[in-house]
Amino acid sequence: MSNADINDAGLHVEEVNLVEIAKKYGTPCYVYSRKALTESYTAYRNALAGHNDGNSLICYAVKANSNLAILNIFARLGAGFDIVSGGELARVIAAGGDAKKTVFSGVGKSHDEISAALQAGIKCFNIESSSELGRINTVAGNLGLVAPVSIRVNPDVDAKTHPYISTGLKTSKFGVAYGEALPLYRFAATMPNINVVGIDCHIGSQLLDSAPVAEATQKILSLVDALAAEGIKLKHIDIGGGMGIRYNDEAMPSTAEYLAPVLKTLAGRNESLLLEPGRSLVGNAGILLTKVEVLKQGGNDRDFVIIDAAMNDLMRPALYDAWHNIVPVRPRSGEARLCEVVGPVCESGDFLGHDRRLSVQEGDLLAILSAGAYGMTMSSNYNTRPRAAEVMVDGDKTYLIRKREEVAQLFAEEALLP
Numbered sequence: 001m002s003n004a005d006i007n008d009a010g011l012h013v014e015e016v017n018l019v020e021i022a023k024k025y026g027t028p029c030y031v032y033s034r035k036a037l038t039e040s041y042t043a044y045r046n047a048l049a050g051h052n053d054g055n056s057l058i059c060y061a062v063k064a065n066s067n068l069a070i071l072n073i074f075a076r077l078g079a080g081f082d083i084v085s086g087g088e089l090a091r092v093i094a095a096g097g098d099a100k101k102t103v104f105s106g107v108g109k110s111h112d113e114i115s116a117a118l119q120a121g122i123k124c125f126n127i128e129s130s131s132e133l134g135r136i137n138t139v140a141g142n143l144g145l146v147a148p149v150s151i152r153v154n155p156d157v158d159a160k161t162h163p164y165i166s167t168g169l170k171t172s173k174f175g176v177a178y179g180e181a182l183p184l185y186r187f188a189a190t191m192p193n194i195n196v197v198g199i200d201c202h203i204g205s206q207l208l209d210s211a212p213v214a215e216a217t218q219k220i221l222s223l224v225d226a227l228a229a230e231g232i233k234l235k236h237i238d239i240g241g242g243m244g245i246r247y248n249d250e251a252m253p254s255t256a257e258y259l260a261p262v263l264k265t266l267a268g269r270n271e272s273l274l275l276e277p278g279r280s281l282v283g284n285a286g287i288l289l290t291k292v293e294v295l296k297q298g299g300n301d302r303d304f305v306i307i308d309a310a311m312n313d314l315m316r317p318a319l320y321d322a323w324h325n326i327v328p329v330r331p332r333s334g335e336a337r338l339c340e341v342v343g344p345v346c347e348s349g350d351f352l353g354h355d356r357r358l359s360v361q362e363g364d365l366l367a368i369l370s371a372g373a374y375g376m377t378m379s380s381n382y383n384t385r386p387r388a389a390e391v392m393v394d395g396d397k398t399y400l401i402r403k404r405e406e407v408a409q410l411f412a413e414e415a416l417l418p
């Protein structure tokens with residue numbers, strides 16, 4: 001287990017027992033480890049140190065987990081950020097992140113978002129269509145500014161991951177088709193309020209093997225060279241995010257092993273390298289701590305373990321049929337039974353784990369592992385459930401980094417008819 005360890009006292013994160021956290025902050029509750037966050041970032045930094053004199057920037061993909069404390073930890077470590085909305089830009093700035101190290105991705109940037117990003121002085125816009133390019137040129141012109149841009153090219157390689165998180169095929173809504181990239185760059189180079197600075201791609205998520213990324217990088221490099229031959233010189237190459245994490249028993253290479261084929265493809269290049277990792281920086285640095293509310297006998301020899309966390313807290317199982325390890329905080333010696341671990345939400349899709357062997361009683365604490373990425377950020381208030389608290393562990397200390405929501409807050413902005 002990379003994000004929680006077990007000893008005689010039960011499951012703990014760094015030096016803090018999860019029983020103590022449940023007592024102090026209640027459940028359900030996301031618990032993160034500062035040490036794990038720092039280690040995953042450092043693994044990237046070390047792997048990139050030898051490439052192009054360390055001329056690389058790790059732009060953390062904010063959508064994986066956008067809590068200000070987490071953004072702040074990465075900002076202090078020197079990270080840049082990859083954002084997909086004006087809201088995420090505001091978070092980066094509020095967390096002490098550097099706009100000059102921030103890239104803005106996403107297929108539907110609004111006028112207001114573009115304007116806010118230009119005024120904040122971001123590093124570049126990752127352009128996803130010719131329409132967007134024109135819009136950015138116009139907005140920049142109105143503000144008397146020049147927009148730094150990179151075109152997100154769709155390299156048409158198969159990332160071989162879940163279809164919902166595969167983004168590099170030509171049928172995907174993301175990026176500009178490979179064959180349209182050169183003409184779009186030529187056009188961009190003629191625009192008065194556009195400065196072409198880079199190129200990027202992002203082919204998918206939870207990749208266990210970087211061969212498709214290396215293949216995409218190779219295709220991107222031919223575009224970079226073709227552009228240079230026409231006098232359009234790019235400063236950076238952004239290969240996106242996508243490195244997976246171990247949820248179960250996946251054979252996962254280390255960060256250095258994963259990046260090696262890509263760095264080999266890029267060896268000797270002068271352009272600086274950007275990466276946009278999300279999941280691999282935070283996924284295994286967080287767990288969702290939950291309590292067993294009710295045990296219920298089901299048909300088919302399955303018991304239902306109904307917990308106080310649900311699909312609104314952690315959507316990945318319901319959305320992608322994703323598998324998360326679920327472990328008791330204090331293991332019992334009793335016979336383990338086959339269980340369905342479900343939440344209280346009124347949907348049959350509200351499950352956290354199918355077919356788990358568990359020995360639990362009502363009131364027991366469970367930890368849902370590998371929940372640091374796409375957990376809290378995808379949460380909702382479905383069924384008028386307040387969002388969970390978030391806690392950061394740092395050594396033997398704990399910090400509340402997001403207070404549990406209160407029910408009254410959830411409808412405070414609603415209004416009755418006169």
Ligand SMILES: *Cc1c(COP(=O)(O)O)cnc(C)c1O
Nearest residue numbers: 061105205241242276277278279
């Ligand atoms: C989601 C996303 C990322 C991060 O993906 P991970 O799989 O979490 O590393 C990076 N870049 C873009 C453009 C994204 O949409």
